Amino acid sequence: MNRRDFVTMLSATAVTKWASLETAVQAAAAPLKQLADQKGLMFGSSLALKYFEQSPAYKQLFVSQCDIATPELQMKWNSLSRQPGIYDFSTADQLVAFCATNRIKVRGHTLVWHDSLPVWVPGQLSPVTARTVMLDHIQKVAGHFAGKLYSWDVVNEALDPGSQRPDGLRSNLWLQNIGVSYIEQAFRATxxxxxxxxxVWNENYLEVSNGFGDAKRKAMLNQLDALLAKGVPIHGVGLEAHLRGDQANVLGDASYEAFLSELTQRKMKIFITELDIQDSSLPADVGERDKIVADIYRKFLTASLRQPAVKGVVAWGLSDAFSWISGYRPRKDGLPVRPLAFDINCQPKPAYFAIAEALEAAPRRV
Incomplete structure (x- = not known):
């Protein structure tokens, strides 16, 4: 039985109901990091150590499946500094130490963002002070972890065509107080x-082939051209890929692959950085829902991984038991969300097999 047939079988049968099927699932579920490594890729997930305390099974799952991790909250500004100039790195240090022990690379996330700011930051920003506040933060945080991390998301979600600016930049506090040079300054300081x-420049909605996504892609390429021409050290682009179950027709098409090719021509390494699929608009039936989610994973990742510049895939969680979507976009019918590769019992779902298929189909990186 091939993987696709196995997915069909899973979609028609509740996995946790049949012990024999559970055994078959476990036997067929090769670690995703292993499948990725065979193609010169990395596979991982967002990480919060508190979930391991709640579920030892999740800890075992994480270590078995991941060779790269992104701190879920622990390196965001409001998690590190509750008062001006005072930083507490203890939780983030524990995460980095855990990953080092288990040979898991860490993506630093994130240095400059309009969100997750401590309450004290906005009041300290002005055209006179904002540059110093931003650069001091970068120096303290990136300096603290220097040499320990694989990468940094230096700027996060800096584009917004809805701002109606010709350059497509988001009109955030950094842009308002520093100007367009804040992105250049952030990368140079890091x-x-x-x-x-x-x-890495980490960005959302670049995956979606519609008017908004196309405008974001154009803005990203224009920004990169201007910054790279000045020698700004931007090494990669992160595509968040928080996808929705009703987006199948605007994901993974030729225009998306053409955009990835444009990034490649600019010598960008590309990462899928926060992958999950919201299922709030999908049918209640678990089998039908799981199949739709799996099909989207397969379509999107197959298109993404055809481009050799894509170096890794990071999901925003592994088990449905620990997904931010449960609170961010719950289902109106009250049913549990099922956005990730493994269910609440850390058992593989059709989404797992779709991800595995895409990894197996990917060309090997040289």
Whole structure:
């Protein structure tokens, strides 16, 4: 039985109901990091150590499946600094130490963002002070972890065509107080503070082939052209890929692959950084829902991984038991969401097999 037939069988049968099927699932579920490594790729997930305390099975699952991790919250500004100039790295240090022990690379996330700011930051920003506040933060945080991380998401979600700016930049506090040069300054400062780390611009909605997504892609390419021409050290682009179950017709098409090719021509390494699929609009039937979610994973990742510049896939969680979507976009019918590769019991779902198929179909990176 091939993987696709196995997915069909899973979609028609509740996995946790049949012990014999559970055994078959476990036997067929090769670690995703292993499948990725065979193609020169990385596979991983967002990480919060508190979930391991709640579920030892999840800890075992994480270590078995992942060779790269992104801190879910622990390196965001409001998690590190509750008061001006005072930083507490203890939780983030524990995460980095855990990953080092288990040979898991860490993506630093994130240095400059309009969200997840401590309450004290906005009041301290002005055209006179904002540059110093931003650069001090980068120097403290990137400097603290210097040499320990694989990469940094230096700027996060800096584009917004809805702002009606010709350059497509989001009108956030950094842009308002520093100007368009804040992106250049952030990358240069991070390179100085942690020179061995890969420096990434992490962005949302670049995956979606519609008017908004097309405008974002155009803005991203224009920004990269201008910044790279000045020698700004941008090494990669992260595609968040928080996808929705009703987006199948605007994902993974030729225009998306053409955009990835444009990034490649600019010598960008590409990462899928926050992958999950919201199922709030999908049918209640678990089998039908799981099949739709799996088909989207397969279509999107197959298209993404055809481009050799894509170096890794990071899901925003592994088990449905620990998905932010449960709170962010719950189902109106009250049923549990099922956005990830493994169910609440850490058993593989059709989504797992779809991801595995896409990894197996990917060309090997040289």
């Amino acid at each position: 390179a100085a503070a942690d020179p061995k780390a890969l420096l």
